[in-house]
Protein backbone atom coordinates (compact mmCIF):
# COMPACT_ATOMS: atom_id res chain seq x y z
CA UNK A 1 0.00 0.00 0.00
CA UNK A 2 1.17 3.59 -0.70
CA UNK A 3 3.08 5.58 1.90
CA UNK A 4 0.76 7.96 3.78
CA UNK A 5 0.74 11.54 2.58
CA UNK A 6 0.35 14.01 5.44
CA UNK A 7 -1.06 17.47 4.81
CA UNK A 8 -0.02 19.97 7.50
CA UNK A 9 -1.59 23.42 7.74
CA UNK A 10 0.12 26.19 9.73
CA UNK A 11 -1.70 29.27 11.01
CA UNK A 12 -0.09 32.75 10.82
CA UNK A 13 2.69 33.76 13.19
CA UNK A 14 6.10 32.22 13.81
CA UNK A 15 4.90 30.64 17.06
CA UNK A 16 2.75 28.34 14.90
CA UNK A 17 4.64 28.22 11.62
CA UNK A 18 7.97 27.06 13.08
CA UNK A 19 6.47 24.14 15.09
CA UNK A 20 4.49 22.94 12.04
CA UNK A 21 7.56 23.13 9.77
CA UNK A 22 9.51 21.15 12.36
CA UNK A 23 6.74 18.58 12.77
CA UNK A 24 6.71 18.11 8.99
CA UNK A 25 10.45 17.60 9.04
CA UNK A 26 10.13 15.00 11.80
CA UNK A 27 7.34 13.09 10.04
CA UNK A 28 9.28 12.92 6.82
CA UNK A 29 12.67 12.09 8.37
CA UNK A 30 11.57 9.62 11.07
CA UNK A 31 8.52 7.97 9.52
CA UNK A 32 9.38 8.56 5.85
CA UNK A 33 5.90 9.98 5.43
CA UNK A 34 5.36 12.14 2.36
CA UNK A 35 4.57 15.63 3.73
CA UNK A 36 2.99 18.71 2.20
CA UNK A 37 2.83 21.85 4.33
CA UNK A 38 0.38 24.66 3.56
CA UNK A 39 1.50 27.84 5.33
CA UNK A 40 -1.05 30.52 6.02
CA UNK A 41 1.17 33.50 6.76
CA UNK A 42 0.71 37.13 7.73
CA UNK A 43 1.46 37.97 4.10
CA UNK A 44 4.07 40.35 2.74
CA UNK A 45 4.32 42.13 6.10
CA UNK A 46 6.34 39.29 7.53
CA UNK A 47 9.57 38.55 5.68
CA UNK A 48 10.72 36.51 8.68
CA UNK A 49 7.99 33.96 7.97
CA UNK A 50 9.05 33.77 4.34
CA UNK A 51 12.64 33.24 5.44
CA UNK A 52 11.60 30.50 7.90
CA UNK A 53 9.81 28.74 5.02
CA UNK A 54 12.74 28.95 2.65
CA UNK A 55 15.19 27.77 5.32
CA UNK A 56 12.92 24.81 6.09
CA UNK A 57 12.60 24.03 2.37
CA UNK A 58 16.40 23.85 2.07
CA UNK A 59 16.76 21.08 4.62
CA UNK A 60 13.64 18.92 4.44
CA UNK A 61 12.01 16.63 1.95
CA UNK A 62 8.62 18.28 2.68
CA UNK A 63 6.81 20.22 -0.01
CA UNK A 64 5.99 23.64 1.40
CA UNK A 65 3.48 26.05 -0.13
CA UNK A 66 2.89 29.56 1.19
CA UNK A 67 -0.79 30.23 0.51
CA UNK A 68 -1.83 33.65 -0.81
CA UNK A 69 -2.83 35.77 2.15
CA UNK A 70 -6.43 36.84 2.66
CA UNK A 71 -7.18 40.25 4.13
CA UNK A 72 -9.60 39.86 7.04
CA UNK A 73 -9.83 43.47 8.18
CA UNK A 74 -13.35 43.74 6.78
CA UNK A 75 -14.37 40.46 8.44
CA UNK A 76 -13.58 41.47 12.02
CA UNK A 77 -14.75 44.23 14.32
CA UNK A 78 -12.41 47.22 14.58
CA UNK A 79 -9.99 46.59 17.44
CA UNK A 80 -10.32 42.79 17.14
CA UNK A 81 -7.60 40.89 19.01
CA UNK A 82 -4.75 39.04 17.32
CA UNK A 83 -6.30 35.68 18.26
CA UNK A 84 -9.62 36.66 16.66
CA UNK A 85 -7.82 37.79 13.50
CA UNK A 86 -5.92 34.50 13.28
CA UNK A 87 -9.00 32.28 13.63
CA UNK A 88 -11.04 34.41 11.23
CA UNK A 89 -8.19 34.26 8.73
CA UNK A 90 -8.02 30.48 9.03
CA UNK A 91 -11.79 30.28 8.45
CA UNK A 92 -11.48 32.50 5.37
CA UNK A 93 -8.74 30.20 4.02
CA UNK A 94 -11.07 27.19 3.76
CA UNK A 95 -11.78 27.49 -0.01
CA UNK A 96 -8.09 28.14 -0.74
CA UNK A 97 -7.02 25.08 1.25
CA UNK A 98 -9.70 22.95 -0.43
CA UNK A 99 -8.57 24.09 -3.91
CA UNK A 100 -4.93 23.50 -3.03
CA UNK A 101 -5.71 19.94 -1.95
CA UNK A 102 -7.85 19.25 -5.04
CA UNK A 103 -5.03 20.40 -7.30
CA UNK A 104 -2.50 18.02 -5.72
CA UNK A 105 -1.40 15.18 -7.97
CA UNK A 106 -0.86 12.94 -4.99
CA UNK A 107 -3.87 13.13 -2.69
CA UNK A 108 -3.15 13.58 1.02
CA UNK A 109 -4.36 10.79 3.27
CA UNK A 110 -4.15 12.49 6.65
CA UNK A 111 -4.50 16.11 7.72
CA UNK A 112 -2.85 17.88 10.67
CA UNK A 113 -3.88 21.39 11.69
CA UNK A 114 -2.68 23.51 14.60
CA UNK A 115 -5.26 24.52 17.19
CA UNK A 116 -6.18 27.75 15.39
CA UNK A 117 -7.02 25.74 12.28
CA UNK A 118 -9.51 23.22 13.67
CA UNK A 119 -12.26 24.55 11.40
CA UNK A 120 -10.22 23.38 8.40
CA UNK A 121 -10.76 19.77 9.48
CA UNK A 122 -14.06 19.89 7.60
CA UNK A 123 -12.01 20.08 4.39
CA UNK A 124 -10.52 16.69 5.31
CA UNK A 125 -14.01 15.23 5.65
CA UNK A 126 -15.24 16.83 2.38
CA UNK A 127 -12.27 15.43 0.48
CA UNK A 128 -12.38 11.92 2.00
CA UNK A 129 -9.03 12.09 3.78
CA UNK A 130 -8.57 9.10 6.07
CA UNK A 131 -8.03 10.95 9.33
CA UNK A 132 -7.51 14.39 10.82
CA UNK A 133 -5.37 15.44 13.77
CA UNK A 134 -4.72 18.57 15.80
CA UNK A 135 -1.17 19.58 16.67
CA UNK A 136 -0.99 21.49 19.94
CA UNK A 137 2.19 23.54 19.65
CA UNK A 138 2.09 24.26 23.39
CA UNK A 139 2.10 21.84 26.38
CA UNK A 140 -0.35 19.33 27.83
CA UNK A 141 -1.60 21.51 30.72
CA UNK A 142 -2.61 24.07 28.09
CA UNK A 143 -4.37 21.29 26.16
CA UNK A 144 -6.18 20.12 29.31
CA UNK A 145 -7.46 23.61 30.12
CA UNK A 146 -8.46 24.20 26.53
CA UNK A 147 -10.52 21.02 26.14
CA UNK A 148 -12.11 21.57 29.54
CA UNK A 149 -13.13 25.13 28.64
CA UNK A 150 -16.64 24.23 27.39
CA UNK A 151 -17.33 22.66 30.82
CA UNK A 152 -15.99 25.72 32.66
CA UNK A 153 -18.14 27.80 30.33
CA UNK A 154 -21.21 25.96 31.66
CA UNK A 155 -20.36 25.78 35.36
CA UNK A 156 -18.57 29.06 36.10
CA UNK A 157 -20.65 32.18 36.41
CA UNK A 158 -19.27 35.60 35.62
CA UNK A 159 -15.79 36.50 34.44
CA UNK A 160 -12.95 34.05 35.18
CA UNK A 161 -10.70 36.99 36.13
CA UNK A 162 -12.96 37.61 39.12
CA UNK A 163 -12.70 34.09 40.54
CA UNK A 164 -11.44 33.81 44.13
CA UNK A 165 -10.45 30.12 44.03
CA UNK A 166 -8.31 28.66 41.24
CA UNK A 167 -10.32 26.83 38.55
CA UNK A 168 -10.28 23.06 39.04
CA UNK A 169 -9.18 21.07 36.00
CA UNK A 170 -9.72 17.34 36.71
CA UNK A 171 -6.48 15.51 37.43
CA UNK A 172 -4.38 18.61 36.67
CA UNK A 173 -2.91 21.59 38.45
CA UNK A 174 -5.69 24.17 39.01
CA UNK A 175 -5.54 27.45 37.12
CA UNK A 176 -5.34 30.62 39.19
CA UNK A 177 -6.61 34.00 38.01
CA UNK A 178 -3.13 35.04 36.85
CA UNK A 179 -2.64 31.88 34.81
CA UNK A 180 -5.75 32.38 32.73
CA UNK A 181 -5.02 32.11 29.06
CA UNK A 182 -5.38 35.38 27.20
CA UNK A 183 -8.55 34.21 25.46
CA UNK A 184 -10.24 33.61 28.85
CA UNK A 185 -9.86 37.18 30.06
CA UNK A 186 -13.13 38.51 28.66
CA UNK A 187 -16.01 36.11 28.07
CA UNK A 188 -17.93 38.57 25.93
CA UNK A 189 -15.04 38.93 23.46
CA UNK A 190 -15.12 37.09 20.14
CA UNK A 191 -11.75 35.39 20.83
CA UNK A 192 -13.27 33.64 23.88
CA UNK A 193 -16.20 32.33 21.84
CA UNK A 194 -13.84 31.18 19.11
CA UNK A 195 -11.74 29.34 21.70
CA UNK A 196 -14.75 27.52 23.12
CA UNK A 197 -15.54 26.45 19.55
CA UNK A 198 -11.94 25.26 19.02
CA UNK A 199 -12.19 23.33 22.29
CA UNK A 200 -15.33 21.57 21.08
CA UNK A 201 -13.76 20.78 17.71
CA UNK A 202 -10.55 19.21 19.08
CA UNK A 203 -12.30 16.01 20.26
CA UNK A 204 -13.88 15.69 16.81
CA UNK A 205 -10.43 14.96 15.39
CA UNK A 206 -8.92 11.47 15.38
CA UNK A 207 -6.31 12.52 17.94
CA UNK A 208 -4.03 15.22 19.25
CA UNK A 209 -0.28 15.50 18.86
CA UNK A 210 1.24 17.65 21.60
CA UNK A 211 4.69 19.22 21.83
CA UNK A 212 5.72 17.82 25.20
CA UNK A 213 7.04 14.50 26.47
CA UNK A 214 6.00 11.88 29.02
CA UNK A 215 8.88 12.49 31.42
CA UNK A 216 8.19 16.23 31.51
CA UNK A 217 4.42 16.17 32.01
CA UNK A 218 3.46 12.58 32.82
CA UNK A 219 0.74 13.48 35.37
CA UNK A 220 -1.14 15.81 33.07
CA UNK A 221 -0.86 13.39 30.16
CA UNK A 222 -2.21 10.60 32.40
CA UNK A 223 -5.12 12.83 33.40
CA UNK A 224 -5.96 13.53 29.75
CA UNK A 225 -5.99 9.80 29.07
CA UNK A 226 -7.32 8.33 32.30
CA UNK A 227 -9.06 10.84 34.54
CA UNK A 228 -12.74 9.89 34.40
CA UNK A 229 -13.97 13.42 33.79
CA UNK A 230 -11.15 14.86 31.71
CA UNK A 231 -10.75 11.85 29.42
CA UNK A 232 -14.50 12.03 28.74
CA UNK A 233 -14.08 15.50 27.26
CA UNK A 234 -10.75 14.71 25.59
CA UNK A 235 -12.30 11.62 23.92
CA UNK A 236 -9.46 11.02 21.42
CA UNK A 237 -5.90 9.70 21.82
CA UNK A 238 -3.16 12.13 22.86
CA UNK A 239 0.33 11.61 21.42
CA UNK A 240 3.13 13.45 23.28
CA UNK A 241 5.80 13.75 20.59
CA UNK A 242 7.98 16.59 21.87
CA UNK A 243 10.26 18.25 22.17
CA UNK A 244 10.11 19.17 18.51
CA UNK A 245 12.30 22.21 18.04
CA UNK A 246 14.41 23.70 15.31
CA UNK A 247 17.96 22.50 15.07
CA UNK A 248 20.71 24.97 14.32
CA UNK A 249 21.76 25.23 10.69
CA UNK A 250 24.77 23.19 9.71
CA UNK A 251 26.41 26.16 8.03
CA UNK A 252 25.64 29.52 9.61
CA UNK A 253 26.69 32.82 8.11
CA UNK A 254 29.64 34.34 10.01
CA UNK A 255 28.16 36.43 12.77
CA UNK A 256 29.71 38.87 15.22
CA UNK A 257 27.47 37.54 18.02
CA UNK A 258 29.37 34.25 17.99
CA UNK A 259 32.76 35.94 17.76
CA UNK A 260 31.78 37.71 20.99
CA UNK A 261 30.26 34.61 22.65
CA UNK A 262 33.39 32.58 21.85
CA UNK A 263 35.36 34.94 24.09
CA UNK A 264 33.10 34.49 27.14
CA UNK A 265 33.41 32.02 30.00
CA UNK A 266 31.25 28.91 30.01
CA UNK A 267 27.65 29.43 31.20
CA UNK A 268 28.35 33.08 32.05
CA UNK A 269 26.07 34.99 29.65
CA UNK A 270 22.37 35.84 29.97
CA UNK A 271 20.50 35.70 26.66
CA UNK A 272 17.56 38.13 26.58
CA UNK A 273 14.88 37.79 23.89
CA UNK A 274 11.14 38.31 24.13
CA UNK A 275 10.08 36.23 21.16
CA UNK A 276 9.06 37.04 17.64
CA UNK A 277 6.98 40.09 18.54
CA UNK A 278 7.59 40.82 22.20
CA UNK A 279 8.67 44.33 22.97
CA UNK A 280 8.60 46.44 26.10
CA UNK A 281 7.29 49.80 27.16
CA UNK A 282 9.91 52.53 27.12
CA UNK A 283 10.04 52.72 30.92
CA UNK A 284 10.37 48.96 31.27
CA UNK A 285 13.15 48.84 28.68
CA UNK A 286 15.05 51.40 30.77
CA UNK A 287 14.59 49.39 33.98
CA UNK A 288 15.59 46.14 32.31
CA UNK A 289 18.74 47.80 30.95
CA UNK A 290 19.66 49.20 34.37
CA UNK A 291 18.95 45.81 35.96
CA UNK A 292 21.20 43.98 33.52
CA UNK A 293 23.92 46.52 34.20
CA UNK A 294 23.44 46.25 37.96
CA UNK A 295 23.64 42.45 37.87
CA UNK A 296 27.24 42.70 36.70
CA UNK A 297 26.59 39.67 34.48
CA UNK A 298 27.29 39.42 30.78
CA UNK A 299 24.39 39.52 28.34
CA UNK A 300 23.22 39.29 24.75
CA UNK A 301 20.01 41.30 24.42
CA UNK A 302 17.81 41.05 21.33
CA UNK A 303 16.05 44.39 21.31
CA UNK A 304 13.87 45.32 18.42
CA UNK A 305 11.45 48.18 17.96
CA UNK A 306 7.75 47.47 18.65
CA UNK A 307 6.01 45.11 16.25
CA UNK A 308 2.60 43.58 16.01
CA UNK A 309 2.29 39.79 16.23
CA UNK A 310 0.94 39.60 12.70
CA UNK A 311 3.75 41.59 11.18
CA UNK A 312 7.25 41.36 12.59
CA UNK A 313 8.84 44.74 12.04
CA UNK A 314 12.33 45.27 10.81
CA UNK A 315 14.93 46.66 13.13
CA UNK A 316 16.05 50.21 13.36
CA UNK A 317 19.30 50.51 15.26
CA UNK A 318 19.04 54.20 15.95
CA UNK A 319 15.50 54.05 17.31
CA UNK A 320 16.38 51.08 19.49
CA UNK A 321 19.41 52.75 21.03
CA UNK A 322 17.40 55.86 21.95
CA UNK A 323 15.18 53.66 24.12
CA UNK A 324 18.18 52.75 26.32
CA UNK A 325 19.56 54.74 29.27
CA UNK A 326 22.10 57.38 28.29
CA UNK A 327 25.58 55.95 27.99
CA UNK A 328 24.32 52.34 28.48
CA UNK A 329 25.91 51.03 25.29
CA UNK A 330 29.27 52.60 26.11
CA UNK A 331 29.29 51.48 29.73
CA UNK A 332 28.37 47.88 28.86
CA UNK A 333 30.58 47.64 25.77
CA UNK A 334 32.79 44.97 27.36
CA UNK A 335 30.08 42.96 29.08
CA UNK A 336 27.08 43.05 26.79
CA UNK A 337 25.85 42.94 23.24
CA UNK A 338 22.62 44.53 22.03
CA UNK A 339 21.29 42.85 18.89
CA UNK A 340 18.75 44.78 16.85
CA UNK A 341 18.20 42.13 14.18
CA UNK A 342 16.32 38.84 14.12
CA UNK A 343 18.67 36.64 16.14
CA UNK A 344 19.76 33.05 15.40
CA UNK A 345 18.17 31.99 18.71
CA UNK A 346 18.71 28.24 18.53
CA UNK A 347 22.39 28.65 17.75
CA UNK A 348 22.80 31.21 20.53
CA UNK A 349 21.13 28.92 23.07
CA UNK A 350 23.40 26.08 21.89
CA UNK A 351 26.53 28.10 22.66
CA UNK A 352 28.41 26.93 25.75
CA UNK A 353 28.78 30.46 27.15
CA UNK A 354 25.01 30.91 27.60
CA UNK A 355 24.05 30.43 31.24
CA UNK A 356 20.46 31.71 31.29
CA UNK A 357 17.60 32.88 29.10
CA UNK A 358 15.39 35.84 29.97
CA UNK A 359 12.36 34.77 27.95
CA UNK A 360 8.74 35.71 27.31
CA UNK A 361 8.10 31.94 27.54
CA UNK A 362 6.48 31.28 24.18
CA UNK A 363 6.51 27.49 24.13
CA UNK A 364 9.01 27.19 21.24
CA UNK A 365 11.48 29.41 23.10
CA UNK A 366 10.93 27.36 26.26
CA UNK A 367 11.63 24.10 24.46
CA UNK A 368 14.65 25.53 22.68
CA UNK A 369 16.02 26.46 26.10
CA UNK A 370 15.12 23.19 27.87
CA UNK A 371 16.71 21.07 25.16
CA UNK A 372 19.99 22.95 25.70
CA UNK A 373 19.85 22.74 29.51
CA UNK A 374 19.59 26.54 29.82
CA UNK A 375 17.60 27.74 32.88
CA UNK A 376 15.03 30.47 32.34
CA UNK A 377 14.23 33.83 33.83
CA UNK A 378 10.57 34.22 33.11
CA UNK A 379 9.33 37.51 31.69
CA UNK A 380 5.91 36.62 30.42
CA UNK A 381 3.60 38.33 28.03
CA UNK A 382 0.06 37.35 27.02
CA UNK A 383 -1.34 34.13 25.45
CA UNK A 384 -0.70 31.16 27.78
CA UNK A 385 2.66 32.51 28.91
CA UNK A 386 1.95 32.95 32.64
CA UNK A 387 0.75 29.33 32.69
CA UNK A 388 4.05 28.39 31.09
CA UNK A 389 5.82 30.37 33.81
CA UNK A 390 4.00 28.46 36.57
CA UNK A 391 4.80 25.18 34.90
CA UNK A 392 8.49 26.06 34.63
CA UNK A 393 8.89 27.45 38.15
CA UNK A 394 6.51 25.36 40.27
CA UNK A 395 6.29 22.02 38.47
CA UNK A 396 9.49 21.55 36.51
CA UNK A 397 11.80 23.74 38.62
CA UNK A 398 13.99 25.20 35.87
CA UNK A 399 13.09 28.86 36.17
CA UNK A 400 12.72 31.95 38.34
CA UNK A 401 10.07 34.54 37.67
CA UNK A 402 9.24 38.14 38.32
CA UNK A 403 7.02 38.80 41.36
CA UNK A 404 4.28 40.32 39.21
CA UNK A 405 3.22 40.06 35.59
CA UNK A 406 5.44 42.54 33.71
CA UNK A 407 2.28 43.66 31.89
CA UNK A 408 0.77 44.74 35.23
CA UNK A 409 3.68 46.38 36.97
CA UNK A 410 7.02 47.79 35.84
CA UNK A 411 9.71 45.45 37.16
CA UNK A 412 12.44 47.40 38.93
CA UNK A 413 16.18 47.16 38.29
CA UNK A 414 16.97 45.53 41.67
CA UNK A 415 14.53 42.70 40.96
CA UNK A 416 15.94 42.23 37.45
CA UNK A 417 19.50 42.15 38.77
CA UNK A 418 18.71 39.69 41.55
CA UNK A 419 16.90 37.27 39.21
CA UNK A 420 19.68 37.44 36.62
CA UNK A 421 22.26 36.62 39.31
CA UNK A 422 20.15 33.72 40.56
CA UNK A 423 20.18 32.18 37.12
CA UNK A 424 23.77 32.72 36.02
CA UNK A 425 25.80 33.29 39.18
CA UNK A 426 27.71 30.30 40.46
CA UNK A 427 27.36 30.66 44.25
CA UNK A 428 23.61 30.97 44.75
CA UNK A 429 21.98 27.80 46.17
CA UNK A 430 18.59 28.22 44.53
CA UNK A 431 20.33 28.99 41.26
CA UNK A 432 22.46 25.86 41.58
CA UNK A 433 19.36 23.72 42.10
CA UNK A 434 17.66 25.25 39.08
CA UNK A 435 20.72 24.78 36.90
CA UNK A 436 21.03 21.13 37.99
CA UNK A 437 17.34 20.55 37.17
CA UNK A 438 17.76 22.22 33.77
CA UNK A 439 20.54 19.77 32.99
CA UNK A 440 18.34 16.81 34.03
CA UNK A 441 15.54 18.05 31.80
CA UNK A 442 17.97 18.39 28.88
CA UNK A 443 18.99 14.76 29.31
CA UNK A 444 15.36 13.62 29.53
CA UNK A 445 14.46 15.65 26.42
CA UNK A 446 17.21 13.86 24.50
CA UNK A 447 16.09 10.45 25.79
CA UNK A 448 12.52 11.05 24.67
CA UNK A 449 13.77 11.12 21.10
CA UNK A 450 16.28 8.27 21.16
CA UNK A 451 15.32 4.98 19.53
CA UNK A 452 12.36 3.69 21.56
CA UNK A 453 12.29 6.81 23.76
CA UNK A 454 8.81 7.92 24.84
CA UNK A 455 8.16 10.48 22.07
CA UNK A 456 9.74 8.29 19.43
CA UNK A 457 7.35 5.46 20.44
CA UNK A 458 4.42 7.83 20.56
CA UNK A 459 5.04 9.00 16.99
CA UNK A 460 5.11 5.38 15.80
CA UNK A 461 1.88 4.70 17.70
CA UNK A 462 0.34 7.62 15.85
CA UNK A 463 1.53 6.18 12.55
CA UNK A 464 0.00 2.79 13.44
CA UNK A 465 -3.31 4.39 14.34
CA UNK A 466 -3.34 6.30 11.04
CA UNK A 467 -2.69 3.01 9.25
CA UNK A 468 -5.57 1.42 11.15
CA UNK A 469 -8.00 4.10 10.01
CA UNK A 470 -6.77 3.59 6.46
CA UNK A 471 -7.23 -0.19 6.77
CA UNK A 472 -10.71 0.29 8.12
CA UNK A 473 -11.72 2.47 5.22
CA UNK A 474 -10.63 -0.36 3.00
CA UNK A 475 -12.16 -3.07 5.17
CA UNK A 476 -15.57 -1.65 6.02
CA UNK A 477 -16.93 -1.80 2.46
CA UNK A 478 -16.09 -5.50 2.39
CA UNK A 479 -18.04 -6.30 5.57
CA UNK A 480 -20.90 -3.93 4.73
CA UNK A 481 -21.17 -4.40 0.94
CA UNK A 482 -24.06 -1.96 0.61
CA UNK A 483 -21.77 0.71 1.99
CA UNK A 484 -19.23 0.33 -0.78
CA UNK A 485 -16.81 3.22 -1.06
CA UNK A 486 -14.25 3.93 -3.71
CA UNK A 487 -11.63 1.74 -2.00
CA UNK A 488 -11.06 -1.99 -2.30
CA UNK A 489 -9.40 -4.47 0.04
CA UNK A 490 -5.78 -4.31 -1.04
CA UNK A 491 -4.32 -5.96 2.05
CA UNK A 492 -5.86 -7.33 5.22
CA UNK A 493 -6.16 -4.91 8.14
CA UNK A 494 -3.15 -4.80 10.44
CA UNK A 495 -5.12 -6.23 13.39
CA UNK A 496 -8.62 -7.66 13.88
CA UNK A 497 -10.43 -4.33 14.14
CA UNK A 498 -12.55 -5.14 17.19
CA UNK A 499 -9.44 -5.99 19.24
CA UNK A 500 -7.50 -2.89 18.31
CA UNK A 501 -6.88 -0.34 21.13
CA UNK A 502 -8.62 2.37 19.13
CA UNK A 503 -11.82 0.37 19.31
CA UNK A 504 -11.26 -0.64 22.90
CA UNK A 505 -11.41 3.09 23.60
CA UNK A 506 -14.86 3.38 22.12
CA UNK A 507 -16.35 0.16 23.50
Ligand SMILES: O=c1ccn([C@@H]2O[C@H](COP(=O)(O)OP(=O)(O)O[C@H]3O[C@H](CO)[C@@H](O)[C@H](O)[C@H]3O)[C@@H](O)[C@H]2O)c(=O)[nH]1
Pocket residue numbers: 013014015016018137138246273275276277302341342343344345346361362363364365366368382383384385
Ligand atom coordinates in the same frame (compact mmCIF):
# COMPACT_ATOMS: atom_id res chain seq x y z
O1 LIG B 1 15.11 37.12 17.34
C1 LIG B 1 14.46 36.05 17.34
C2 LIG B 1 13.22 35.92 17.99
C3 LIG B 1 12.56 34.71 17.95
N1 LIG B 1 13.10 33.66 17.27
C4 LIG B 1 12.36 32.37 17.16
O2 LIG B 1 10.97 32.63 17.05
C5 LIG B 1 10.23 31.59 17.67
C6 LIG B 1 9.26 32.23 18.66
O3 LIG B 1 8.32 31.28 19.10
P1 LIG B 1 7.73 31.28 20.58
O4 LIG B 1 8.81 31.30 21.56
O5 LIG B 1 6.75 30.15 20.71
O6 LIG B 1 7.04 32.68 20.70
P2 LIG B 1 5.77 33.35 19.95
O7 LIG B 1 6.05 33.50 18.52
O8 LIG B 1 5.45 34.56 20.74
O9 LIG B 1 4.64 32.20 20.20
C7 LIG B 1 3.23 32.16 20.20
O10 LIG B 1 2.90 30.77 20.01
C8 LIG B 1 3.42 29.90 21.01
C9 LIG B 1 3.11 28.45 20.64
O11 LIG B 1 1.75 28.22 20.52
C10 LIG B 1 2.85 30.26 22.37
O12 LIG B 1 3.44 29.45 23.38
C11 LIG B 1 3.16 31.74 22.66
O13 LIG B 1 2.58 32.11 23.89
C12 LIG B 1 2.62 32.62 21.53
O14 LIG B 1 2.98 33.99 21.77
C13 LIG B 1 11.24 30.68 18.37
O15 LIG B 1 11.44 29.52 17.57
C14 LIG B 1 12.52 31.52 18.39
O16 LIG B 1 13.70 30.75 18.29
C15 LIG B 1 14.32 33.78 16.65
O17 LIG B 1 14.83 32.82 16.05
N2 LIG B 1 14.97 34.97 16.70
